[in-house]
Amino acid sequence: MKKNTIKNIGTSDFVNMGPIRLRQPLPTRQIDMIDPFVLLHHYGPYEISETHNPFDLGPHPHRGFEPVTFLVQGEQLHRDSLGNESVVKAGDVQWTTAGRGIIHAEKPTNEFVKKGGIIEGIQLWLNLPASKKMISANYQHEKHEDFHKVISEDKKVVTKVIAGTLDNKHGRIVTQTPVNAFMIDAKSGGTENISFPDTHQGLLYLLKGKVRINENEMLELDGPQLIQFNQDGEGFTLKAEADSLMLFLSGAPFNEPVATYGPYVMNTQTEIMEAMRDYQMGKMGFLPVN
Numbered sequence: 552m553k554k555n556t557i558k559n560i561g562t563s564d565f566v567n568m569g570p571i572r573l574r575q576p577l578p579t580r581q582i583d584m585i586d587p588f589v590l591l592h593h594y595g596p597y598e599i600s601e602t603h604n605p606f607d608l609g610p611h612p613h614r615g616f617e618p619v620t621f622l623v624q625g626e627q628l629h630r631d632s633l634g635n636e637s638v639v640k641a642g643d644v645q646w647t648t649a650g651r652g653i654i655h656a657e658k659p660t661n662e663f664v665k666k667g668g669i670i671e672g673i674q675l676w677l678n679l680p681a682s683k684k685m686i687s688a689n690y691q692h693e694k695h696e697d698f699h700k701v702i703s704e705d706k707k708v709v710t711k712v713i714a715g716t717l718d719n720k721h722g723r724i725v726t727q728t729p730v731n732a733f734m735i736d737a738k739s740g741g742t743e744n745i746s747f748p749d750t751h752q753g754l755l756y757l758l759k760g761k762v763r764i765n766e767n768e769m770l771e772l773d774g775p776q777l778i779q780f781n782q783d784g785e786g787f788t789l790k791a792e793a794d795s796l797m798l799f800l801s802g803a804p805f806n807e808p809v810a811t812y813g814p815y816v817m818n819t820q821t822e823i824m825e826a827m828r829d830y831q832m833g834k835m836g837f838l839p840v841n
């Protein structure tokens with residue numbers, strides 16, 4: 552396997568999103584976007600209790616991309632303007648295709664808040680190409696136990712294939728564009744090779760632990776946490792130096808202009824203005840606060 556060389560090594564610094572403090576590995580001052588990936592938020596781990604519940608996102612719209620949540624710990628209630636209401640558990644993935652418009656809301660379930668516990672997850676904004684920005688909205692929720700897994704030779708690394716393909720195992724998520732999304736859970740000392748097409752841009756984000764990439768670069772919490780690969784190989788190797796959790800993403804870039812504002816990702820400023828107007832006119836649907 553010809554290894555991909557490393558284009559950028561990024562940190563995952565804290566930002567404030569309203570009252571919520573979370574890590575934002577993408578975009579950063581160094582890395583603007585990794586086409587087709589626009590934004591990555593790593594929220595938590597937060598201690599949630601009845602007196603402290605900082606992660607309650609009321610109804611808000613999206614257009615022009617796919618907001619994806621990888622829930623790592625806890626339990627969230629999802630509601631949206633398509634009429635979906637589902638409880639998302641640790642390890643589950645919710646893949647929303649906002650398309651022309653959706654309104655959704657996210658919060659820890661009432662039961663979970665009452666009991667107390669830890670909430671942690673990743674929110675990804677995956678862009679849609681111009682030709683698909685105005686398709687109908689869609690919501691996919693896949694449960695953690697249903698994903699196909701690839702086990703390393705040393706049995707220490709389990710890779711969940713969420714979307715795309717790895718070693719002839721296929722993801723359960725239906726994607727709009729060529730995309731891989733793998734959650735990699737590695738025990739200390741475990742090694743694995745992850746391959747992906749040379750037509751994709753790839754990135755690896757570390758949520759927990761310490762990992763060596765291509766026998767060279769080290770990722771660790773409170774240090775470099777994200778690697779962007781060059782499009783010049785067939786994959787990479789990893790070796791866990793501690794029990795570690797990683798998200799690998801790759802996708803074929805669109806090479807289109809990107810205009811983002813608030814919850815919208817479009818190609819032009821005019822389309823952003825249209826999105827704001829359409830939301831106000833109720834064209835993205837309705838979702839009651841509750």
Ligand code: MN
Pocket residue numbers: 611613618655
């Ligand atoms: Mn949202």
